[in-house]
Amino acid sequence: MTAGNIYWLGSYMARSPRLALRWFTCRVRDVTDQLEPHYAAPGRHWLTDHTEHERARTSLAxxxxxxxxxxxxxxxxxxxxxPTGTTL
Incomplete structure (x- = not known):
């Protein structure tokens, strides 16, 4: 990979913050499954951090x-x- 390149790996149009978080969780799992354990640890922690999940849902809502x-x-x-209708 060349420094500075950006690769779009996917998107999903969810109908609610809860469904968006469900998709997001699957993507976090996909990424962490491909990282060495040391680098995967923050993502694996995120997967079980229900307080952070609630913060994510609230932010989206x-x-x-x-x-x-x-x-x-x-x-x-x-x-x-x-949320739908916003830009990066």
Whole structure:
């Protein structure tokens, strides 16, 4: 990977903050499954952090974007969810 390149890995149009968070959780699981355990630890923690999940749902319900960044030695994975009708 060349520094500075961005690769869009997917999107999903959810009908509610709860459904958006469900998709987001699946994507976090997909990314962490491919990282070395040391780098996967923050994502695996996020998967079980119900307080953070509630914060994400609240942010989305209030019209705010929610992001989580994971990384390894060569790449940074920025996962985001935003209400419909907003832009990056």
């Amino acid at each position: 209030e019209g705010e974007m929610y992001t989580l960044t994971l990384h390894d030695d060569t790449a940074r994975y920025v996962l985001s969810a935003r």
